[in-house]
Amino acid sequence: MSISRIFLCRVLGVAFSLTLLGQEVCGQDAPEIDFGREIRPILSDKCFACHGPDDGQRSGGFRLDQQDSAMGAADSGEVPVVPGDLDKSELIARVTSDDESLRMPPAETNKPLTGEEIELLKKWVAAGAPWEEHWSFVPPKSPPLPKVSQPDWCRNEIDYFIQARLDQAKLKPSADAERVTLLRRATLDLTGLPPTPEEVDAFLADDSPQAYENVVNRLLASDRYGEHMARFWLDAARYGDTHGLHLDNYREMWPYRDW
Numbered sequence: 001m002s003i004s005r006i007f008l009c010r011v012l013g014v015a016f017s018l019t020l021l022g023q024e025v026c027g028q029d030a031p032e033i034d035f036g037r038e039i040r041p042i043l044s045d046k047c048f049a050c051h052g053p054d055d056g057q058r059s060g061g062f063r064l065d066q067q068d069s070a071m072g073a074a075d076s077g078e079v080p081v082v083p084g085d086l087d088k089s090e091l092i093a094r095v096t097s098d099d100e101s102l103r104m105p106p107a108e109t110n111k112p113l114t115g116e117e118i119e120l121l122k123k124w125v126a127a128g129a130p131w132e133e134h135w136s137f138v139p140p141k142s143p144p145l146p147k148v149s150q151p152d153w154c155r156n157e158i159d160y161f162i163q164a165r166l167d168q169a170k171l172k173p174s175a176d177a178e179r180v181t182l183l184r185r186a187t188l189d190l191t192g193l194p195p196t197p198e199e200v201d202a203f204l205a206d207d208s209p210q211a212y213e214n215v216v217n218r219l220l221a222s223d224r225y226g227e228h229m230a231r232f233w234l235d236a237a238r239y240g241d242t243h244g245l246h247l248d249n250y251r252e253m254w255p256y257r258d259w
Contacts, residue, residue, distance in 0.1 A: 033124045035132045038200055042121065046111050083129040128250045179204060186216060191224035192231070
């Protein structure tokens, strides 16, 4: 099993991801505008403070975090989003207005929309304002396996989706990595370290069908794996043994790291 499959299995192991991939490779074209990735983040960052879930802060009588409200009448009688109609969509009128008293978001929020964000909103409305619920609220469904050019290459269900995407790009699967290369990639991926000479020798000497599986299990059970995964959280928490500013003096933080 090549390491590329290991990486993709980790990424595609979530059923929801497989659902999305299945829609693409099974002939269901992805929308030109991805609401979840391109539009909701704009609305969340720039609009939800006044038109979101907080009843105490909401103004205008409508919410942009709910489809029915966003596409229904506001207190003014105007409709924020009219799918496919830029001229009737009050949202577009407000974000493009030259009148500072009407333009949204208000200047006092210090969150002006960029030109690119405005164009994305216009493109979204013009495309019919496709809406998606947040992925965490969408029950995952397993899509049917796609037809592929090399079914014999596929060793499990995930391989069918990989092969289908390769077929779309008119690419052929890479050959399986050599054993030493496979071990090196797996060890670097799971521990951040290269394999030792002793580990290489042990892997090459293991001719059993479970040789690679044994290596992965050993790596997952090692302290090095835990340390490697924890590094990302330490980076997020801005861990450091020194302050990093001014004199960069020492600070006693290692107990948190070890914990």
